[in-house]
Amino acid sequence: MNPPSILLDGLPVPFVNGQTIMDAAMAAEIFIPHLCHHPEFKPQGSCKLCTVKANGRYVSACTLPARDGMEVENNTPDLNDKRRTLLQMLFVEGNHFCPSCEKSGNCMLQALAYELEMLSPHFDPFYPNRPVDASHPEVLLDFNRCILCELCVRASRDVDGKSVFSLSGRGITKHLIVNAESGRLADTDFSWADKAAHVCPVGVILKKRTGFAVPIGKRRYDVEPIGMQVERLAARSAGEEG
Amino acid sequence: MDAGAGNSEGRRKVRLATASLAGCFGCHMSFLDIDERLFALLERVDFDRSPLTDIKHCGSCDIGLIEGGICNAENVHVLREFRSHCKVLIAVGACAVNGGLPAQRNHLDLGQCLQEIYLTAPDIVGGQIPNDPELPLPLDKVHPIHEIVRIDYFIPGCPPSGDAIWKFLSDLLDGRTPRLGHPMLHFD
Numbered sequence: 001m002n003p004p005s006i007l008l009d010g011l012p013v014p015f016v017n018g019q020t021i022m023d024a025a026m027a028a029e030i031f032i033p034h035l036c037h038h039p040e041f042k043p044q045g046s047c048k049l050c051t052v053k054a055n056g057r058y059v060s061a062c063t064l065p066a067r068d069g070m071e072v073e074n075n076t077p078d079l080n081d082k083r084r085t086l087l088q089m090l091f092v093e094g095n096h097f098c099p100s101c102e103k104s105g106n107c108m109l110q111a112l113a114y115e116l117e118m119l120s121p122h123f124d125p126f127y128p129n130r131p132v133d134a135s136h137p138e139v140l141l142d143f144n145r146c147i148l149c150e151l152c153v154r155a156s157r158d159v160d161g162k163s164v165f166s167l168s169g170r171g172i173t174k175h176l177i178v179n180a181e182s183g184r185l186a187d188t189d190f191s192w193a194d195k196a197a198h199v200c201p202v203g204v205i206l207k208k209r210t211g212f213a214v215p216i217g218k219r220r221y222d223v224e225p226i227g228m229q230v231e232r233l234a235a236r237s238a239g240e241e242g
Numbered sequence: 243m244d245a246g247a248g249n250s251e252g253r254r255k256v257r258l259a260t261a262s263l264a265g266c267f268g269c270h271m272s273f274l275d276i277d278e279r280l281f282a283l284l285e286r287v288d289f290d291r292s293p294l295t296d297i298k299h300c301g302s303c304d305i306g307l308i309e310g311g312i313c314n315a316e317n318v319h320v321l322r323e324f325r326s327h328c329k330v331l332i333a334v335g336a337c338a339v340n341g342g343l344p345a346q347r348n349h350l351d352l353g354q355c356l357q358e359i360y361l362t363a364p365d366i367v368g369g370q371i372p373n374d375p376e377l378p379l380p381l382d383k384v385h386p387i388h389e390i391v392r393i394d395y396f397i398p399g400c401p402p403s404g405d406a407i408w409k410f411l412s413d414l415l416d417g418r419t420p421r422l423g424h425p426m427l428h429f430d
Contacts, residue, residue, distance in 0.1 A: 097346060098429035099336055099400035105430065114427050120333065120396040121340050124389050129349035216430050225424045 004068035009075055021061040021072055022050055026234040031227040032074055033083055033112050035201055036149035037062040039234055041158070047149055049083050049112065084116045092123045093172075095130070095144035096202075102211045103203030105219025109147060111226035133178065135186035138208055145203045146176045152205060156196035164190045176204070256415060257303040259290040259328060263317040264344045264384060265310025267293070268401040269335035273307070275404025286415055300327040305414065308393075311337040312385040313344050316378035325391040330414070333393045334407070336400040336429065338386065343400075345384040352382050395420060398429050 005014045006021065008030060015024035020043065025032045036047035045060035052061045053073040061074070073079060090096075090109060098104045112118075133141040148167060153176075156164040164185070168177045180187035190196070197205055216222070226233075262270055270293060276283065291300040300306070306328030312318055325331055336342035347355060360371045387393060397410050406426040413420040 091340070095346075095349075097336075097340075097342070099343070100346075101430075110429055113429070114424060117421075117427065119339075119398060119422075119427070120388060120393070121386070122388075125340060125345070125386065127341070127345065127348035127383065217425075217428075222425060222428070 004066070006066045006068075006070040006072050008072045015066040019066050021052060021054065021059075021064050021066050021070075024066045025061065025074070026230055029230045029234075030074070031230045032061045033115065033226075034062060035108055035112065035147060036151065038151055038199060039236055041151065041154045041199075044150060044154070047147065048086055051079060051082060053079065080116050083112075084118050085122070087113050087116060087118050088120075088122045090147050091118075091121045092125045093128070094146060095127060097144075101142075101145065101203045102206050103145070103200075105214075105216055105222045107203055107221070108201035108226065109145075111221035114221065115225055115227050130175070133183075133185050134208075135184040136190065136208075137186070138192045139185060139190065139197060140206045140208050141178070141185055142204055142206065143176055147202055148174060148176065149201060151199040151201065152176075152196045155199045156190075156194065159195040162189055162194065162196070164188045164194075164196060256287045256305060257290050257301070258287040258292075258305045258307070259300045259303045259324065260292040260294070260307040261300075261309070261320055261324060262293065263308060263310035263320060263338070263387070264313035265335060265337045265342070267309070269309035269338075269407075270294075272399075272401035272404050273334075273407050276408045277404065279408055283411065300324055303328045304330060305411075306331045307334050308332065308338050308387055309334045311341045311344055312381065312387060312390055314378040314380045318381075318390060321387055321390055330394045331391070332395045332397060332410070333387050334397045335402060336398060339388075339396050339398050341384045341386045345386075348383045352380060356380075397422070398427065400430055402426075402428075 003014045004017070005012045006024060008025060013024050013028045013030065022032055022034065022037055022043070026039070032050050032052065034047065034050040037043055037050060043062040045063035048060060050061040051058050054064060054070055087109070096109065098110055101107065104110060130143040132143065150167060153165045153167065156162050164179055166177055166179055167174055169175055177183060178185050178188060192207060260270065260273070289295045290303050291297045300323050306324040308321065308324060308331065312321060333339050337344060341348070356371045360366065360369045397406060399406060403426060406422050409422060409426060410420045
């Protein structure tokens with residue numbers, strides 16, 4: 001008997017029971033855009049970039065278990081239009097000024113914008129006022145770029161056992177906070193050795209005094225589009241950013 | 243580009259206008275980076291208003307290239323003049339697309355900015371906030387140009403490379419859908 005498989009954009013993709021659509025796609029080196037998904041963490045399905053159409057319904061590929069015979073649409077103009085709109089909303093809600101960002105070229109948000117050919121923010125930018133936290137001796141927090149993926153929250157809570165980060169507020173006022181009475185990173189036991197320091201897909205958590213070691217234009221997603229890097233994305237582990 | 247499409251002689255040349263609003267002229271410098279391709283371009287286009295021609299007002303044009311965002315009242319007037327005279331209006335570079343560097347002042351109070359720069363900064367003696375009536379009034383916030391007028395195309399980048407600008411323009415002139423693939427599409 002054949003192993004169970006899904007039909008991903010018409011292509012049979014095998015899976016083992018318990019795998020999600022995302023797991024199966026990544027194992028087959030098929031790219032499904034994503035931001036909050038990381039193979040080492042329990043999926044939470046919040047960024048919605050991995051939205052696919054499974055048996056005619058919009059679902060998050062990172063949370064829905066694959067089922068034998070499931071027909072999944074992924075790389076379609078309709079889905080990519082929706083994903084592009086999600087990216088545009090993420091861009092205008094924060095301050096994503098790529099030319100001044102040390103993460104530019106290594107940033108998954110930016111790389112997905114390239115991949116999905118997002119040429120403009122479309123919406124009116126919010127230009128929120130979010131002061132940076134430079135209190136920590138090793139690490140700079142630039143909240144302007146936070147996309148609320150909660151990877152640092154999950155890493156700090158589930159791996160480091162420190163619960164340094166959390167999200168606070170609801171709806172449009174939701175934001176990343178630091179678990180200290182002062183609200184400052186320096187007043188926590190956070191360290192650069194933590195897993196949480198290395199999972200940010202954008203440019204919020206940055207090591208101080210190491211900027212521009214690799215010049216712009218020669219960085220991870222400058223060299224090769226994110227859609228061609230599925231194998232690396234699937235193999236991401238501790239100590240590797242983005 | 244109906245009338246200007248194709249290479250056949252005798253056809254009317256495409257009229258092209260450019261302007262830099264709240265930008266650094268880096269995108270115009272990048273435009274000049276198309277180097278000798280400028281000659282090929284000049285066979286197909288005539289420049290209308292542009293820093294390259296020093297024409298001060300935009301006539302009826304086919305393509306308008308706008309560098310920079312909107313930081314003062316004059317920027318708004320120039321942008322509206324371009325929109326009303328250009329069939330196709332293109333936002334060129336990060337500042338036109340999303341406000342860019344000038345928009346980094348948007349979370350600050352404009353009055354306090356002016357005070358600090360012209361009155362209270364160290365080494366300022368007898369300073370005053372410029373108030374010549376010829377100076378355009380700064381806006382409270384800096385805006386990307388798509389907030390003011392309809393924009394047909396966007397070329398992101400800080401600046402977009404000469405190659406990207408050339409690819410976009412030559413696609414447009416040849417009647418293809420302009421498209422920037424990797425690595426010409428970049429935001430930095």
